[in-house]
Amino acid sequence: MENIEIEGTPKTPTIKFNPGEGHLTIQGRSIPENSIEFYKPLVDALEAYGASPKEKTNVNIVLEYFNTSSSKCILDVFKKLEKINADSSGVTINWHYEEDDEDMLEAGEDYQAIINIPFKMIEIEE
Amino acid sequence: MDIFEFYKKMDADDIMLSFKGSVTSELLTSVLQIIEAKMERLNEPSKIKKKVYNVLVESLQNLYHHMDKNEQDIKGHSTVIFMIGNNAKAYSIYTGNYVRNENAEKLQAKLEKINSLNPDELKAYYKEVLNNGMMSDKGGGGLGMIDIARKSGQKLNFRFQQVDNEFSFYSLNINIAKQ
Numbered sequence: 001m002e003n004i005e006i007e008g009t010p011k012t013p014t015i016k017f018n019p020g021e022g023h024l025t026i027q028g029r030s031i032p033e034n035s036i037e038f039y040k041p042l043v044d045a046l047e048a049y050g051a052s053p054k055e056k057t058n059v060n061i062v063l064e065y066f067n068t069s070s071s072k073c074i075l076d077v078f079k080k081l082e083k084i085n086a087d088s089s090g091v092t093i094n095w096h097y098e099e100d101d102e103d104m105l106e107a108g109e110d111y112q113a114i115i116n117i118p119f120k121m122i123e124i125e126e
Numbered sequence: 127m128d129i130f131e132f133y134k135k136m137d138a139d140d141i142m143l144s145f146k147g148s149v150t151s152e153l154l155t156s157v158l159q160i161i162e163a164k165m166e167r168l169n170e171p172s173k174i175k176k177k178v179y180n181v182l183v184e185s186l187q188n189l190y191h192h193m194d195k196n197e198q199d200i201k202g203h204s205t206v207i208f209m210i211g212n213n214a215k216a217y218s219i220y221t222g223n224y225v226r227n228e229n230a231e232k233l234q235a236k237l238e239k240i241n242s243l244n245p246d247e248l249k250a251y252y253k254e255v256l257n258n259g260m261m262s263d264k265g266g267g268g269l270g271m272i273d274i275a276r277k278s279g280q281k282l283n284f285r286f287q288q289v290d291n292e293f294s295f296y297s298l299n300i301n302i303a304k305q
Contacts, residue, residue, distance in 0.1 A: 010155060031158075031183050033151050033190055065176070067183050068269035075256060100173055103180065103277055110249070114257050126172070 004045055012038055013063065017045055022054030022089065026077075027062040030070040039073035046080035053089035057081065062096040062124075063104070071107075078115045085117045096122045140213040147205050149190045158182065161210060168212075170304075177302050178217045180277050182210070184270045185219050185300060192223055203293055216301040223296055230286045230294040240271055241281045248276050278302050 001019040008014035013028035024046075032038050059081060066074065078093070085091035093115075095108035105121060112119040136144060143160065145153075161182060165175045189206045203224035211218035225233060243251055252272045275282055283299040 010159070031187075033154070033187055065180060065183065067180075067187060068273045069187065071256060071269060071273075098172070101176060102173075103176065106249075110253050110256065114253060 001045070001048060004042060006041075015042055017042060017049075019045070019049045019054075022057040023060075024057070025060040025062065026074075027060070029064050030066040030074070032067075032069065035067075035069040035073045039070075039077065043073070043076050043080060046077065046084070050080065050084045050087065053084050053087075055089060057084060057089045057091040059091065059093045060096065061093060061108075064098070066107075075111065075114070078111055078117065082115050082117055091117050092120060093117055094120045094122050096124050098124050099126050136209075139209075140211045140218075141209050142212045144207070144209040146207045149186070149206055151190065154186050154190060157186065174217070174302065174304055177277050178219075181274050181300055181302055182219055184274050185221050185298070188270050189221055189223055192225075214304070216303045219300045219302075221298045224289070224293045225286075225296045227288065227292060227294055230288075230296060233296065234284075234286055236268070237271065237282050237284050240275050243275075245276070245279070248272060252276060274300055 003019070004015060004017040006012070006015040008028040011029060011032045013026050013030045016023070016025045016027075018024075024042075030038075061074075081091050081093070093111075095111070097104035097108060108119060108121055142164065143157065145157070158179070162175070162179060165178065170178075186208065189208060192206070206221065206223040208222070209218075209220040211220070240248070240251075252269065255269055255272060271282065278300050280301055280303070283301075285297045286294045287297070288294045
């Protein structure tokens with residue numbers, strides 16, 4: 001499988017997915033008007049990765065902002081990972097939030113409540 | 127038109143930016159950059175900056191999707207208005223757009239439901255819609271207003287003014303308290 005490397009823009013995050021290493025990072029801002037289109041390549045790649053995942057899959061979410069249009073797509077990404085976690089690979093989601101950004105911490109906890117994958121909440125000091 | 131009167135009115139209401147017209151993706155990008163830079167210059171605490179930015183993104187994108195959806199539908203009623211205010215106590219976001227009367231009723235019921243919920247109930251409702259709600263092609267499938275209510279921590283202040291048999295004007299005001 002090929003790596004995915006998408007450069008960030010003011011409205012979309014940097015995405016790095018390395019299936020060979022089992023590493024996924026989503027970093028930056030995710031506030032596009034139409035997010036389905038943006039997240040589709042990643043959702044498709046995770047679907048393919050699920051057929052033969054690495055023993056461990058390590059996911060880093062380092063978002064500064066995301067809109068509600070993205071929140072559904074991020075859930076889709078996590079649902080793919082949930083399936084991979086249940087089938088074969090041990091998945092960990094590292095959810096980063098900036099110190100005193102309670103809204104971003106709470107957003108992570110919302111996903112944690114919905115998705116059956118271990119979450120690690122990681123505070124980034126300013 | 128008396129521009130000075132217009133200016134004084136906006137000045138008295140602490141308006142820092144106002145716009146009336148059609149909303150495009152490029153316009154939203156610029157407005158977000160302007161407000162973010164302005165808050166940076168004002169040295170707002172990062173917590174306030176983030177809340178204002180988040181609520182602004184959701185409310186302006188609501189206008190954008192509204193236009194997108196209605197372009198063919200509401201000829202002559204497709205422009206919108208938005209204003210952003212800033213005084214000692216709060217940031218205020220005001221939006222206004224036309225809606226069809228039948229949609230106004232549905233929207234009003236939804237806003238009233240959101241206003242009837244306490245913070246814990248809002249959190250539960252958000253998760254329910256996130257997990258089960260239908261995703262529209264364009265938007266977050268109804269999550270936007272719930273998110274705005276959660277982040278602002280205040281009741282949504284809205285009004286529908288019927289214009290004729292077909293249309294109403296929908297106004298929304300959201301405040302983000304500075305402390």
